[in-house]
Amino acid sequence: MKLRPDPTVTWSDLQRGQRALVRDAAWASITGSLYGGVILVAFALALGAGPFVIGMLAAIPFIGQAAQLPAIALIERFRQRRKITVLSVTVSRVLILLLALLPLIGMVEGRLTLLLVAQLTITILGSLAGCALNSWLHQLLPSSGLGAFFAKRLFWGTACACIGTLAAGLVVDLWPYGEKLQAYSVTFAAAGLAGFVSTWFLTRVPEPIMAQAGPPASVISKIAAPFRDANFRRVLRYILAWNAATNLAAPFLAVYLIQQMHFSLGTVTTLWVTSQVANAVVLYIWGRLSDRLSNKAVLRVALPLYFACMLGLAFAAIPRARDIALPLLYVVHIAMGAAAGGIGLATGNMSLKLAPQGQGTAYLAATSLVASVTGGIAPLIGGALAHVFEAGAFSVVVHWAWSGAEGEATVIGFTRYQFLFLISAALGLYVLHRLSRIREGEEISEHVVIQQFALEAIRTVNQLSTVAGLLGNVFTFGRLIERRLRERRSAVEGVDDLATNAPRASRDADQRELNPSSAPRPSGTP
Numbered sequence: 001m002k003l004r005p006d007p008t009v010t011w012s013d014l015q016r017g018q019r020a021l022v023r024d025a026a027w028a029s030i031t032g033s034l035y036g037g038v039i040l041v042a043f044a045l046a047l048g049a050g051p052f053v054i055g056m057l058a059a060i061p062f063i064g065q066a067a068q069l070p071a072i073a074l075i076e077r078f079r080q081r082r083k084i085t086v087l088s089v090t091v092s093r094v095l096i097l098l099l100a101l102l103p104l105i106g107m108v109e110g111r112l113t114l115l116l117v118a119q120l121t122i123t124i125l126g127s128l129a130g131c132a133l134n135s136w137l138h139q140l141l142p143s144s145g146l147g148a149f150f151a152k153r154l155f156w157g158t159a160c161a162c163i164g165t166l167a168a169g170l171v172v173d174l175w176p177y178g179e180k181l182q183a184y185s186v187t188f189a190a191a192g193l194a195g196f197v198s199t200w201f202l203t204r205v206p207e208p209i210m211a212q213a214g215p216p217a218s219v220i221s222k223i224a225a226p227f228r229d230a231n232f233r234r235v236l237r238y239i240l241a242w243n244a245a246t247n248l249a250a251p252f253l254a255v256y257l258i259q260q261m262h263f264s265l266g267t268v269t270t271l272w273v274t275s276q277v278a279n280a281v282v283l284y285i286w287g288r289l290s291d292r293l294s295n296k297a298v299l300r301v302a303l304p305l306y307f308a309c310m311l312g313l314a315f316a317a318i319p320r321a322r323d324i325a326l327p328l329l330y331v332v333h334i335a336m337g338a339a340a341g342g343i344g345l346a347t348g349n350m351s352l353k354l355a356p357q358g359q360g361t362a363y364l365a366a367t368s369l370v371a372s373v374t375g376g377i378a379p380l381i382g383g384a385l386a387h388v389f390e391a392g393a394f395s396v397v398v399h400w401a402w403s404g405a406e407g408e409a410t411v412i413g414f415t416r417y418q419f420l421f422l423i424s425a426a427l428g429l430y431v432l433h434r435l436s437r438i439r440e441g442e443e444i445s446e447h448v449v450i451q452q453f454a455l456e457a458i459r460t461v462n463q464l465s466t467v468a469g470l471l472g473n474v475f476t477f478g479r480l481i482e483r484r485l486r487e488r489r490s491a492v493e494g495v496d497d498l499a500t501n502a503p504r505a506s507r508d509a510d511q512r513e514l515n516p517s518s519a520p521r522p523s524g525t526p
Helices: 011-035 037-046 051-078 081-104 111-140 146-173 181-202 219-228 230-247 250-260 265-292 295-316 319-354 360-389 417-436 446-464 466-474 477-500 504-514
Strands: 393-402 405-415
Touching: 011 037, 011 081, 011 111, 011 146, 011 181, 037 051, 037 111, 037 146, 037 181, 037 250, 037 265, 051 081, 051 111, 051 230, 051 250, 051 360, 081 111, 081 181, 111 360, 146 181, 146 265, 146 319, 219 230, 219 360, 230 250, 230 295, 230 319, 230 360, 230 417, 250 265, 250 360, 250 417, 265 295, 265 319, 265 446, 295 319, 295 417, 295 446, 319 360, 360 417
Parallel strands: none
Antiparallel strands: 393 405
C-alpha cells in the first residue's frame, strides 16, 4: 500500500482518484449513519442522557476541530497528506468498532463517560484527517467542475447514509434478542467494518507532491493569513453565523421528536431518511447551479428555505396541530433536506474557490476552526437554554364570552425545544446579512436562481420519465423560461462555452498544478 506522494499525477490518475473519492464518501457515510447522528442520540438517551449530555455529544465534533491547529504544523512538517489521512481515519474506525463493547460493559454509570471520551477521541482524529484531506483535495482537483463533482460525491454519500440509518433504526426497533442496548453493538460493529472499506478507497486516491506557496513561513503566519484576507474573513464570519444559528437547535431535533412529540425511533429515522433523500435528489441540480451561477447565489435561496423550516418545526408540536403534525414534519424535512444540500455544497465550494492556490491547508483549516468554535459552543448554549425553558411556556389564548356563555382556546403554545427553533430561525436573518457581504463574482438575484432551479428540475424529470418528456413537449414551460432568461444567461453561457471548448493549455495548466515539478522553469534556472 503506497502512501507517499506521487511524483506525477496524470489525467487518468485524477479520474481514478475522483471515482475512489466517491466510493470513499459512500462507505464513510454508512459508517456515520450506523453509529452517529440519530443513532448516537438514541443510544445516549437509552443510557439515560439528559439535555446537557446531548449538547455535549453535539458539541464534541466541533470541539475536536481544535486539532486543526497542530494538524497544520504536522502537514507542513511531513508533507504527506495521504499518509496522515489514512492513519488517522484507520485509528478512529478501530475506536468505532470498539464502541460495540460499550453496551456490554457492566458499570452502568460509567457508560456515558466512556461514550463521551470515545467520541472526543474519534472527532480529534477525524479533524486531523479532515485538515490533511482538505489540503490534498484543494491541490488535486481542478477548480472547474467542483460543483458537479462534489454533488456526485455528496449524492452517493447521502444515499448510503439513508440506507444505513434506516437499517440501524429497524435493527434497534425490531431487536428480538432481549435488551435493546445490545442492538447498538451490532450497528457499531458494522460501522467500524464499513469504515475500513472507506479507508481502502482513500488509499487509491493519488496525492501530488505538496506545492510550496512562496518563501517558507512560520506556522503562526500561515494560520493568520486567512484572517488577514479581507474577503475570506467575510467567509469566516458567515461560517461563524451559520454554525451558531443551526447548532443552537439542530442537535436537539431527534430529542424533540422522541421526548416532546413522543415519536418512536423508527419514525424519527424515517423522517431523517426522508430529509436525506430530498437532499440527494436535488444535489445534482445545486451542483450545476453553483458551477453555472455562483455559490453565493445558491446560498441566497437555500438559506431562507432552511430557516423557514426551523420555524415550521417550532409550530409542529402545537396541540391544535397534533392531527397534522406528522405530515407537516415530513413536508418540513423534505424542504430542509433540499435546502441543506445546497447550503453544504455551496459553502464548501465557496471556501475551496476563494482560498488561494498553494495555501489551502491554512485557509480551509481556518474555516474548520471557526466552525468548530461556534459549533462547539452553540449546542452547549442550546442544552442550557432547553433546561431553562423546561419549566416555562408561552401561549396565546383566545377568551370569548357571548350571551352568558364563555370559553377559551389556546391558539399557539411553545415550550422547551420549540424556543430553540424559534431562536434559530431569528438568527437566520443575521446569517443572510453576513452572506451578503461576501464577494464572489457577479451578483445574481434569487429570482434567477429559482427560475434556473425550476428549469433544471424539469430537465431532470424529462430525462427520467418518458411520460414527463411527452408532457414537456406539449407544455413548453421549460422553453418559455429559457426564452425569458436567454439574455440574463448570455454571460454565464459564455463562461460555460469557454469551459467546454477550453484549449489544451487549460488542461496543461491543471497538470502543472498537480505536478509542480513539471512546471516550466525560468531561463537560467538549473
